[in-house]
Amino acid sequence: MFCINCFHKNTSVANSRPNKKQPQVWRRRTCSQCQSTFTTYERPSLADNKPIDLSDGSTDTFNLGKLILSISKAFTHSPDGAQYNALWLAQTVEDTLSIERQTITPEDIAATTHQTLKKFDELAAVQYAAQHQLISSTRKRGRPSLREHEPRSRESPSR
Ligand SMILES: [Zn+2]
Numbered sequence: 001m002f003c004i005n006c007f008h009k010n011t012s013v014a015n016s017r018p019n020k021k022q023p024q025v026w027r028r029r030t031c032s033q034c035q036s037t038f039t040t041y042e043r044p045s046l047a048d049n050k051p052i053d054l055s056d057g058s059t060d061t062f063n064l065g066k067l068i069l070s071i072s073k074a075f076t077h078s079p080d081g082a083q084y085n086a087l088w089l090a091q092t093v094e095d096t097l098s099i100e101r102q103t104i105t106p107e108d109i110a111a112t113t114h115q116t117l118k119k120f121d122e123l124a125a126v127q128y129a130a131q132h133q134l135i136s137s138t139r140k141r142g143r144p145s146l147r148e149h150e151p152r153s154r155e156s157p158s159r
Pocket of ligand 1: 003004005006007008031032033034035036
């Protein structure tokens with residue numbers, strides 16, 4: 001990797017630490033020309049590793065930006081919460097999906113996002129569930145809704 005200070009093409013890794021909980025490596029790099037040091041993080045890229053299987057049989061590419069936006073929308077009660085936390089929450093979801101699943105569906109992304117939010121901010125999790133119509137985390141994909149019309153029952157007495 002080139003140096004972010006002088007753009008010299010040779011830098012070397014001076015120190016490196018794997019994260020114990022996430023598939024992530026922290027590195028300190030040193031430039032061989034200007035001797036400046038800088039930090040990098042290496043994480044798996046879900047977009048390049050696993051396609052999203054859609055219910056119609058086609059596939060889509062994981063989009064971290066889209067996930068950051070949908071997490072932000074769950075923080076209507078706390079704009080600061082969205083500003084400071086949406087990125088790392090989305091990256092946590094991406095890392096979780098990277099290590100836990102062979103194939104992913106939009107429902108997997110929604111369920112993992114919901115679980116991740118639940119550990120961090122209960123209200124954000126509730127809002128996310130409402131926005132994504134998550135009834136429960138065990139809801140099967142493609143299941144038809146069983147909503148029936150109840151004929152003339154419980155009509156509120158007006159006037
Ligand atoms: Zn340099």
